[in-house]
Amino acid sequence: MEIAIKLAQFILSLSLLIVLHELGHFIPARLFKTRIEKFYLFFDVKFSLLKKKIGETEYGIGWLPLGGYVKIAGMIDESMDKEQMALPPQPWEFRSKPAWQRLIIMLGGVIVNFILAFLIYIGMTFVYGDSYIANKDVTDGVWVANPVVKKTGLQTGDKIISVNGVPTDRFEDVNIQLMLAEDILVERNGKQETIHVPHDFVGQLLGGKKQSIVEFRVPFIVSEIGNDSPNKDVFKSKDIITSFNNAPTKYADQVLDQLESLKGKTVPATVKRDGKEIAVSVKVTDSAKLGLVYAGRLPYSNMEKLGLYKVTREQYGFFESFPVGIAKGADQVSGYWQQLKAIFTPSTGAYKGVGGFKAIFDIFPEQWSWEAFWSITALLSIMLGVMNLLPIPVLDGGHVLFLLFEIITRRKPSDKFMEYAQITGFIILLALVLFANGNDIYRAITR
Structure with a gap:
């Protein structure tokens, strides 16, 4: 489904x-009294699925879904x-x-x-307004799990201040900015440091495992327990690990970072369940796993309820929406031009991220969302x-x-x-x- x-x-x-793009050619052509012989959604190589001639123009739907065209006489x-x-x-x-x-x-x-x-x-x-988390409100810094990103020197807990000299205002923009980063200004342990990113950083990212560059730091919330997990009788869904191996753990990364050194051991932990703190003993497997699936990404509403981050919400009137919407569109156009520039610069390795129809297909969510659409x-x-x-x-x-x-x-x-x-x-x-x-x-x- x-x-x-x-x-x-x-x-x-x-x-x-496709239809609107081709209409962009069709309408001025007709205004200038230029004959249009065909107007097709998809390509009709050898045959079409549907066609009808109206006046001088044949309108139809082809069988090859690789685009569309207008045939101008x-x-x-x-x-x-x-x-x-x-x-x-x-x-x-x-x-x-x-x-x-x-x-x-x-x-x-x-x-x-x-x-x-x-x-x-x-x-x-x-219609939707804006919901975002201000970068200044990410007080405990970012979570860095991507090994390619770790090699640059960026660390979990770093607070990203600016990328390529451009201040980062919204956390939602961080990953987009970092994709084409050259210099990253961060705050680490109360001091500011500049991280110089390799020229082929984007190529390394695209050539490795598909992973976000940085993430929000969120608690270790159990969402699923494997049937073969040694801890299937210890945890329940929605448990939140609040301490692990006798150390308070506010975030999931604080648990995950310890697993490699605790292979095969049983360690004490505390989970929050139904508002109560419960002490448990947790088995770490020889492969440094717990046999649990955790909620790595949380909706804004959940993060707000947990008191992790403040969500800023802004609504706009009809006329207010025009300058804001235009600014968003301009940012997207500028960003895409920058991506193209990187793609056509072989030394960056950005060409590795070029995708076809499957890449476009994968962008769409598995649940219908008009906002996402x-x-x-x-x-x-x-x-x-x-x-x-x-x-x-x-x-x-x-x-x-x-x-x-x-x-x-x-x-x-x-x-x-x-x-x-x-x-x-x-x-x-x-x-x-x-x-x-x-x-x-x-x-x-x-x-």
Whole structure:
């Protein structure tokens, strides 16, 4: 059932983005009286699942869910319709329109993507407001469990002050900032220290086990007990370990850090159960395990009830939502450009994190959440817009590049040149798709 929910969100989100992106091309093309021959969700290679011709345009749904397209008459695109291009230009064709009109038609898709993302962020700000934990309220510092992060010198208990000179205001932003970190300013034992991060830090992260960079420090709350656990008669679900091996333990990391040195031993502990403190004896296995699953991540409401962190909640009126939502969208666009820059800089190793359709599928939660759905859809809309702006022939950015050349030089590239450019662009795009989805397969096998 969980897979079906993830799949439904995945298909709905991509379908919405594809249709609106193509509408971004369709609407200005029709405004400039350019004929649209096809408008398709997904690709109709050899055949389509559904199609209907209305006026001059065939609308349909293809069987290959790798995107969608509008086929504009008189345009050299991925369809490579050489027969049409060999005929004399007609007034309703794309190639007969002024360069400025063709530029608007080609930019229409990415403009819609960015507008959609900003509208979603504005709407989410108005409907959901903001709930976050201020970084200053994480008084006992972060939990560092990732071995790659530990190698940089960042330690559990460090309070992160800034990343690359940018102050960290909300804890939710910490992991995103750290992904592209060069210098991290932390407070440790009352003193400030600067941690210099290796240039290939992001590559090391993506090449290792899938793990958060840092986490909230939370108590060891038992959520599940294994049937083969030596402690199955000791613990109950929702027990909170408050002391372990005669030492007070406020956080789970204080328990986990001791297990390696206590292999095969039985140690005293105290658990909080139904509001009472209960003394127990705990067996540590020879593999340094307790046979328990603990609640490593807690909802904000639970952390607030436990008195761990103060949750800040902000609600916005309709007009207040616009500047806040726009600022959120701008931050996401800026962040994604920074990620792309890192990806195209091989020395960072960020290319290891490039993913295909499985990576996108995995983003969606297993339970239906409209808040999560719209948040992911907004992010994907920005990604689609930015990716389409890349100056690769066959993508919108490639067409825009040639149109700008034409406007500046007043020289139009020949149809033969555009044909070869499209073939080259298609090969580059195919290589990128194979690489991204190959990364998915590699990660699935190695992890």
